[in-house]
Amino acid sequence: MYTYLVKRLLMVIPTLFGAAVLVFFLMRLIPGDICELKLAGSGAFFDQRSLDICRAELGLDDSALLQFGQWVGGWFVGDLGTSMWTGKPIGEEIALRFQVSLQIAVMATLFSIVLSIPMGVLSAVYRNTWIDYVVRSLSIAGIAMPSFWLGILIILGILLTTQAWTGSPWMPPIHYVPIWVNPAENLAMLIWPALATGYRYSAVATRMTRSAMLDVLREDYVRTARSKGVMERVIVNRHALKNAMLPVITVIGIEFAFLMGGLVVTEQVFNLNGIGKLFVGAVGQSDYTMVQALVMLVAFIFVMTNLLVDLLYAWLDPRIRYS
Amino acid sequence: MSTTPMAAEPTEARIERRSVWHFMRRMLRTQPLGVAGGLIVLLMVLMAIFADVVAPYDPTANSFQHMSEPPSWQFLLGTDQFGRDIFSRIVYGARTALLVGFVASFVGCFIGLVLGVGSAYFGGYVDLIFQRFLDIFMSFPIIILALAMVAIFGTGLDKVILAITIPIIPRCARVVRSSALAIREMPYVDAARSIGYSHSRIILRHMIPNVTAPFLIMLTAFMGQAILLEASLSYLGLGVQEPIAAWGLMLQGGASEYAESAPWIAVFPGLAITLAVFGFNLFGDAVRDTLDPRLRSQ
Numbered sequence: 001m002y003t004y005l006v007k008r009l010l011m012v013i014p015t016l017f018g019a020a021v022l023v024f025f026l027m028r029l030i031p032g033d034i035c036e037l038k039l040a041g042s043g044a045f046f047d048q049r050s051l052d053i054c055r056a057e058l059g060l061d062d063s064a065l066l067q068f069g070q071w072v073g074g075w076f077v078g079d080l081g082t083s084m085w086t087g088k089p090i091g092e093e094i095a096l097r098f099q100v101s102l103q104i105a106v107m108a109t110l111f112s113i114v115l116s117i118p119m120g121v122l123s124a125v126y127r128n129t130w131i132d133y134v135v136r137s138l139s140i141a142g143i144a145m146p147s148f149w150l151g152i153l154i155i156l157g158i159l160l161t162t163q164a165w166t167g168s169p170w171m172p173p174i175h176y177v178p179i180w181v182n183p184a185e186n187l188a189m190l191i192w193p194a195l196a197t198g199y200r201y202s203a204v205a206t207r208m209t210r211s212a213m214l215d216v217l218r219e220d221y222v223r224t225a226r227s228k229g230v231m232e233r234v235i236v237n238r239h240a241l242k243n244a245m246l247p248v249i250t251v252i253g254i255e256f257a258f259l260m261g262g263l264v265v266t267e268q269v270f271n272l273n274g275i276g277k278l279f280v281g282a283v284g285q286s287d288y289t290m291v292q293a294l295v296m297l298v299a300f301i302f303v304m305t306n307l308l309v310d311l312l313y314a315w316l317d318p319r320i321r322y323s
Numbered sequence: 324m325s326t327t328p329m330a331a332e333p334t335e336a337r338i339e340r341r342s343v344w345h346f347m348r349r350m351l352r353t354q355p356l357g358v359a360g361g362l363i364v365l366l367m368v369l370m371a372i373f374a375d376v377v378a379p380y381d382p383t384a385n386s387f388q389h390m391s392e393p394p395s396w397q398f399l400l401g402t403d404q405f406g407r408d409i410f411s412r413i414v415y416g417a418r419t420a421l422l423v424g425f426v427a428s429f430v431g432c433f434i435g436l437v438l439g440v441g442s443a444y445f446g447g448y449v450d451l452i453f454q455r456f457l458d459i460f461m462s463f464p465i466i467i468l469a470l471a472m473v474a475i476f477g478t479g480l481d482k483v484i485l486a487i488t489i490p491i492i493p494r495c496a497r498v499v500r501s502s503a504l505a506i507r508e509m510p511y512v513d514a515a516r517s518i519g520y521s522h523s524r525i526i527l528r529h530m531i532p533n534v535t536a537p538f539l540i541m542l543t544a545f546m547g548q549a550i551l552l553e554a555s556l557s558y559l560g561l562g563v564q565e566p567i568a569a570w571g572l573m574l575q576g577g578a579s580e581y582a583e584s585a586p587w588i589a590v591f592p593g594l595a596i597t598l599a600v601f602g603f604n605l606f607g608d609a610v611r612d613t614l615d616p617r618l619r620s621q
Contacts, residue, residue, distance in 0.1 A: 018459035029475050144601035146551055148558050149574060149593030156586055261464030265555050279467075280559050283474040291474050299462045 005311065012303055017072075019299045024068050027288040035060070071292075085287040093278060093290070094297065100176055100190070101267070101274035105259050107194035112202035113252065117241075119202075120209020120248070124217065125236055135206065142203025147262055151196040151269035158192070176273065193270045197262050201255050208251040212244035219243075246317055253309030257302040350609075357609020363602025371417040378411035382568040391585040401587040403573070409587065413595045415568035419480065420599055423553040423563075427487040428545035434488075435495025436538050440530050442496065443503035444522070454500075460493040469552055473561045483562045487552050495541045502537045506530050536614040543610045547603035554596045570596045 035054035060067075074081060080090040123135035155171075162170035172189045179186040216222065217240055225235050264276035271277075275294065282290035351358050370377055379399075386406035394401040400409040442453040460468070472486035506512065507530070515525050556562030557571030565572065573592035 014455065015458045015462055018455070019462050022459055023471065026471070026475055140601060140604065141597065144547070144551075144604055145597045146554055146558070146571075146593065146600075148555065149589075149596065152574065152589045152593065156589060160586075258464045261466040264466060264470065265559065268559055279470065280561065283470050283561055286474065288474065291471060295463060295467060295471050298464065298467050302464060303462050 023292045023295050027292050080293045081289045083290045085285045090293045097274045097278055101263050104190055104194050108198035111198035112205055116202040116205035117209055120206045121213055123210045124213030139203040139206040142199050147196050147200050148265045148269045151266055154192050154196055193266045197266050204255055205251050209248050212247045216240045216244045250309055257305040260298050354609040356605045360602045360605025364606050367417050367599050370414055371421045374414050374418055378414040380408040380411040382412045382415040383566040400591045403588050409591055412568040416570040419569040420550045423484050424546045424550040427484050427549040428542055431488040431491025432495040432542045435492045436499050439496035439499030440503045440526055443500045443507055444526055457493040465490040478561055478564055480563050487549050491545050498537050498541055499534050502534045506533045540611045543607035547600040551600050
């Protein structure tokens with residue numbers, strides 16, 4: 001187990017390094033550099049000299065290899081570089097917004113676990129009845145529905161129902177308050193994006209729970225339990241669900257990693273100042289130091305989550321032994 | 324039809340006709356959802372092809388007399404904040420969505436197919452290095468990689484297709500490779516090698532035809548995803564650009580601003596995206612169930 005762990009951790013390093021090389025050099029392919037964009041954007045006339053000054057300030061006149069070395073070297077001392085657009089340290093910009101995104105991600109995960117496991121189990125136990133059809137339709141719709149549209153519909157729903165009930169439309173708060181300062185206001189703001197993201201997430205997990213449960217319910221030990229007269233409720237909860245949880249945990253873990261991608265869109269709908277919005281802004285402004293830092297951050301989270309899921313899998317299922 | 328006493332029909336033709344009819348009946352019985360999905364896809368394709376005939380108005384024509392009008396007989400799904408007919412824009416939007424969906428998933432899966440089979444065929448170090456290379460590409464969620472590609476290539480229809488194609492390639496290559504690994508060990512591949520056929524001939528003639536099933540499964544699975552991705556990128560303002568009609572773009576800007584006073588602007592384009600992706604997913608699931616015997620009974 002420990003050798004496996006060390007081996008896997010060692011494999012993460014070349015993958016992330018490769019990702020860094022890929023991202024860094026691809027970003028250098030962007031036609032027209034940020035200095036031209038910045039100076040042209042200000043509307044004023046600019047000459048070669050001001051371009052050179054700008055490039056020197058941002059370190060763009062150094063060789064690409066040197067820039068890459070500085071960039072990668074910076075991570076080890078916690079320096080992610082500076083934004084080419086605002087000139088602020090990227091680490092600070094991310095730290096400011098990380099909390100918002102993390103909270104939505106965690107809430108969406110909780111929401112999807114609470115929703116998907118009972119729904120999936122019900123759907124499998126009552127296979128081919130109307131319960132099953134309703135659950136399956138809901139989960140297929142959840143996968144097909146873009147989360148930004150669901151977000152818009154949620155906003156619309158809030159506006160229309162509050163208008164109908166109280167006479168004046170209510171909107172979720174606009175300014176972010178940490179949960180330990182004012183939990184009510186924090187939740188009033190972040191619960192909606194968490195629902196919009198979590199619904200899609202739960203759709204995937206529901207489908208997985210259903211098919212895993214169906215597999216397990218066909219196993220010999222379930223038949224044995226039934227034949228010796230164990231109550232159906234006990235069979236489902238104790239014998240089947242426990243064994244069906246493995247693939248579900250995998251899906252939940254993998255989807256958590258994908259959640260980072262989903263937030264990009266949801267944060268835009270709800271106008272939340274999180275990592276996703278920062279990323280979209282950076283892409284729009286060709287702020288490539290910011291883009292590459294954020295892409296690497298996501299890659300890191302993604303790779304690490306996958307690793308954790310693999311390890312969790314081995315830990316939960318005694319039949320799986322990595323060596 | 325069969326009651327007309329015509330000259331004896333060639334038996335093969337009769338069997339052929341019966342088997343097509345039989346096949347369709349069997350599909351309807353075993354894959355009702357898949358058939359429904361197929362019909363939605365067909366409807367979308369027809370809508371896209373005959374957009375000029377179906378759409379009552381020019382999708383880009385502004386009209387200041389008809390801004391944000393609710394659905395009526397004149398404007399079936401209402402008009403947007405610039406007075407453009409929403410129904411016409413949805414019809415033309417189908418063109419954009421299907422173009423991106425088909426081209427990105429087909430090109431991406433085809434390149435993935437060739438790379439995956441090649442990697443499995445050559446094996447050894449080639450395979451090892453190539454797989455590590457795929458690991459790198461797969462260490463980003465699809466939309467993040469697509470956004471990074473947009474940062475490099477810029478926005479616009481052709482660039483969006485490229486940005487969506489690239490993340491699809493490694494995912495297809497991975498799946499196709501695992502099937503191709505089994506094919507490589509087949510006696511007929513050994514035989515072909517022993518006769519002295521060239522690598523390209525063995526790959527193209529002997530291996531690729533035998534991994535059509537996973538290829539088709541991935542292809543249909545990615546069509547819906549590609550449509551969803553295009554809509555997301557366009558919604559973020561980083562995909563297809565105005566004045567081209569695209570569903571995601573229709574939800575951008577105006578949609579949430581006018582949500583309260585003109586909800587139809589926000590509702591119908593999203594419905595179109597959901598329906599299209601829903602249709603492609605149902606169809607893809609049916610293709611997977613039919614082609615992959617291991618999943619058939621589930």
